[in-house]
Amino acid sequence: MKSLIEIPRKMEALVLEGVGDLRQETVDVPELKEGTVLVKIKACGICSSDIPRIFVTGTYHFPTIPGHEFSGQIVAIGDGVDEALLGKKTCVFPLLPCGSCKACGLEEYAQCSGYSYFGSRCDGAYAEYLVAPVWNLVPFSDSLSYEVAALCEPAAVSLHAVDIGQIKEGQNVMIIGTGTIGFLIGAFAKKASKTGKVIVCGRSQNKLDYAKKLGFETVNPKDEPIPDAIRRITGSDGADVCFEAVGTNEAIENAIRATGALGRIVLVGNPASDLALPKDVYWSILRKQITVAGSWNSSYNSRVNDWAKALEIFESGELNVKELITHTFPISEQEKAFAALKDPSEFTVKVMFTFD
CATH class of the missing domain: 3.90.180.10 (Medium-chain alcohol dehydrogenases, catalytic domain)
Incomplete structure (x- = not known):
């Protein structure tokens, strides 16, 4: 020693x-x-x-x-x-x-x-x-x-989720959740989408005001239903990629209803209780042929190291x-x-x- x-x-x-x-x-x-x-x-x-x-x-x-x-x-x-x-x-x-x-x-x-x-x-x-x-x-x-x-740990978790989201340039991205993970996912999603809209949804107005300062579009469901707002902002049938970072029935339902046809949903939020989906919401997954993927923790191996990638981004000063x-x-x-x-x-x- x-x-x-x-x-x-x-x-x-x-x-x-x-x-x-x-x-x-x-x-x-x-x-x-x-x-x-x-x-x-x-x-x-x-x-x-x-x-x-x-x-x-x-x-x-x-x-x-x-x-x-x-x-x-x-x-x-x-x-x-x-x-x-x-x-x-x-x-x-x-x-x-x-x-x-x-x-x-x-x-x-x-x-x-x-x-x-x-x-x-x-x-x-x-x-x-x-x-x-x-x-x-x-x-x-x-x-x-x-x-x-x-911040490397939440950043690595966020990078892992964004990789699972497979965002393409120009796609519109929605994040439900205004915690650290939600903001970091938004930052990395904006980098991947480049010209697409990145929309942060949540009930905390002071956090949404902060999101606006970071350059995100925002939605408060107290003012407008999330699916309606997403369709209005994107000018289409919904988001191309959605990240659910809350873990509640309401958030997951909104993610499904606000994601467009052939879209992709990445579930990141940890639920505090059992979850259940109404039949019409489940049908929406089928009819819109939405891909639903789970994201857990981060990749840390010889092929993908989200931790090293996060530190590299931090050290570059771009965020x-x-x-x-x-x-x-x-x-x-x-x-x-x-x-x-x-x-x-x-x-x-x-x-x-x-x-x-």
Whole structure:
């Protein structure tokens, strides 16, 4: 083992002791093993999936340290690790595949049947330090801040969805959802469509106002039904490609009704409860011969690496993703961080914990 610092025995972390019981605690710094590195966490985003995980459903066991959207510096390395990694800035692919199932054999690790995952199935990055295997490291250049790099996880998820959408130049694209994923999908969709319209739909007017500033067309279903608005804006029978990034019955129905003949729908949103489709909506899929595809996590393999692609886009400077980070807090102010996210009157896109 080699290190840049004297590794402390204890660290501060937000520990989920039970549903709704998130506490700042002093815990042991995780131990380095062969083939792993110690990452000093610098920034960790609060994912929308963290909200139900912390306050509604819980994680897979208690106690757990949440957090899977993060970046940091490699401050120590275990045996067998290249010393050149010491001091590097890095993101971390949070999925830990089993390596032996059918999906792993195909390098489709997001579909692994026996995976672990930082922040839900094992301890994550609402903490000062985390130990990660070298295989999961995604180093980035000094030109990026730790906060921007921590957007790599939602960006990789968004790129994966956009790839599944198979957007062609000139096609009209609709996104239902105004979270971080929705905005990032919109940015990547605009890049793919070039001359087509990209329309963001949601109920939060302050987020729609922000979407307009980013150059998107917008629809608020409080003012006009989404299918009617999409047909009006596109001047056709509906969107060519739709991304549903909410995960509710209403959002999925609107996606189907607002997608044109021979269109494509990519389902990205995580549902909070069971879903059901009215018969006429299901028939609409058949009659318009719509392709419906699911998107889960991101590609991270020898053929496609959404993480490396996202960092390359960030480093090019072509997208001003820093604007998506609306709030940062130390973990000592976790109550303020979650209060901001839960307050509908507060404009938030990405809320992050940051560390010294």
